[in-house]
Amino acid sequence: MDGQAGSPWQQALDKVRDWARINSPWAIHYNSGSCNGCDIEIMATLTPRYDLERFGVKLQGSPRHADILIVTGPVTRLSRERLLRIYDQMPNPKFVIACGSCGLSGGAFRGCYNIVGDISEVIPVSVYIPGCPPRPEAIIYGVVQLLESLKRRNAPAVNLPRQEGAPA
């Protein structure tokens, strides 16, 4: 990035960037092994009754265009690699929302042989939405929480490089 960290130019740029990010965060959704329940609720939040798009949130197909990664489900061995790849492909700064009890702790599937663990064991997570599945209202609340914290500029920092050799 050009400009010094504290220079007025940089500050102005940061402001514009924050403004843009808060007003139109683009999200990408990945199912890393969920039962589908959370996914249909995420879909439901986008449809007329709940309409997440009024917060400017748009569901995006490509990780390279996304600011927010919404992950559902526990992480299975096969999708772990994919999840990491998607995460790595997203531009900085990026935020991860873990949706559903499975994503938080493994939920009902904790201990199954093909489960690596919950999402935070693989990538850093900024917002956790509990529920099995969380209601659309809860999902909206979670997204809004993230946007609020961005506004206050104390977003849970998650742009940490992921650790190599995370639990396999």
Add this chain to the structure above:
Amino acid sequence: MEAQRKFIVPIGPQHPALKEPGHFQFSVEGEIVTGATVRLGYVHRGIEKGAEARNWTQNLYLFERICGICSHVHATALALGAERLAGVEAPPRAQAIRTLMSELERIHSHMLWLGVAAHEGGFETLFMYSWRDREIVMDLLESLSGNRVNYSVNLIGGVKFDVTEKHHDEILKGIEILEERTKHYLKVVTTDRTFLARTRGVGLMTLQQAELFGAVGPTARASGVARDVRIDAPYEAYPQFPVRLVTDDGGDLLARFKVRTRELFESYRLIREILNHMPPGELTTRVPRRIPAGETISRVEAPRGELFYFIKSNGSEKPERIKVRTPSLCNWASVTQVAIGHKLADMPMILSGIDPCFSCNDRMVTINRGSSSQVWTWEELRRYGIEYYRQR
């Protein structure tokens, strides 16, 4: 002649079209698909093995979470099987409530599918409308059970909640609105010119093919296969409330749309009938503390087709083996065959035509070669899993 140039188009596992991970490879010549392969397994979690480490009650919750869309039928299949092993039967009222939930779930699932399939066809308006109307049935499910998805209706030996007068009126009112809307959808899918251009004659599967590939559920019924577990082997309260078979001879995507939409009407009719003739009585029956040793199978009709459970109990508090055969997995073979010869742009529609559900079809299947048979222990399976993914 110029050398044939073949391209392979990989899609997935993260892709905007379907909400679940699955990996497809289409080999194409120009626009035309010449071969298709599916790579599944991204959401394989190891539920069947996990079941052996949980007791029967815990398993009800675990199996419900095989698939969030048809969660109720999974738990029902398990409960029915366990009840048969225990030699008990849920009281009639409980059976009726189970059936009621099954049908409500079918409505929710078919409406969901209608929206998703329309979305794949680029018909966003229909997607938004059908999902808006689907909220009506979601509200009903919620007011009955307390949860929008994964309702946990079943206990072994009964159900958890009753249908009160208030629910009764609520459901009837909801169904009425939905019926009106469904009439509209049926009209749209059968008369809209642009929509017909995407569905008529696309993904054609003949009756012979459907039988050969072992297609199940609405996918098979749209090819004229008269197969429905609710009719062939009635369970729950279906003997008292018989279902009328809905089939279509078209075999193409249009027929699948028609069959599913017309099944919705059938569900509305059934729900009305069940509500008007709700048997009185208890909700649960006494079940022995331990499920006696034995083996059984249990079949139910999920929204996507026949769901099959094999259940083996050894008399302890945990099941010894539960094998699940889900409808989506049976239907995949048809997709890979039917896709050939179509344009690449038709693929999303053909894929969604079977109403695929990945979370329930990522199962481990052992192909039995000769007479070698093996029993895997938990540790072995775990190690095998870790090794398998490391080598890839």
